[in-house]
Amino acid sequence: MSKQKSNQIVQFLNDNKAGIFYTGATLVAIYFVYKSVKSVWGDEDSDSGFSDTANNANIYNATISQSEANNLAYSLFTAMRDSGTDEDLIAQAFNRIQNKDDFLLVYKAFGEKYYDNVFGYYLDPTWNNKLFADKYDLVYWLDNELGWGDREVRNKIASVINQAGFVFKP
Numbered sequence: 586m587s588k589q590k591s592n593q594i595v596q597f598l599n600d601n602k603a604g605i606f607y608t609g610a611t612l613v614a615i616y617f618v619y620k621s622v623k624s625v626w627g628d629e630d631s632d633s634g635f636s637d638t639a640n641n642a643n644i645y646n647a648t649i650s651q652s653e654a655n656n657l658a659y660s661l662f663t664a665m666r667d668s669g670t671d672e673d674l675i676a677q678a679f680n681r682i683q684n685k686d687d688f689l690l691v692y693k694a695f696g697e698k699y700y701d702n703v704f705g706y707y708l709d710p711t712w713n714n715k716l717f718a719d720k721y722d723l724v725y726w727l728d729n730e731l732g733w734g735d736r737e738v739r740n741k742i743a744s745v746i747n748q749a750g751f752v753f754k755p
């Protein structure tokens with residue numbers, strides 16, 4: 586970039602400081618309004634917190650071991666943690682989740698993780714990320730990641746999640 590060009594940019598920024606500031610502030614405000622609207626209307630099931638139901642998992646009825654449950658929870662996390670979703674990986678994990686106790690073990694292993702529910706990705710729990718994101722459980726993550734375009738996967742996974750005592754629309 587030429588010196589003259591960069592001087593022009595500096596000049597432009599100086600001349601438009603207030604405008605740039607207000608544009609930035611407006612974008613931040615829109616982001617927060619969108620987030621709060623989404624959290625009020627986006628989920629009819631407003632109780633998206635960690636469910637104690639997981640503690641009722643009967644490991645004797647589970648067809649997977651605890652370490653398999655940990656691996657499946659990690660696969661699901663991997664499928665959802667970045668922007669976008671790996672639907673195939675989710676479907677694959679649910680091939681192993683045969684009954685409600687399997688799901689409850691995986692649910693418990695997943696726990697709650699910081700999640701930007703607008704852009705759909707995991708945030709490391711640094712102090713500033715805690716301002717922008719909340720912790721959500723596996724059912725919330727799945728519901729938010731799988732949109733109406735992912736009907737096939739939703740159909741596949743809904744019944745075992747509902748059997749486990751959660752509300753998840755196919």
Ligand SMILES: [Ca+2]
Pocket residue numbers: 664665666667668669670704705706730
């Ligand atoms: Ca994602």
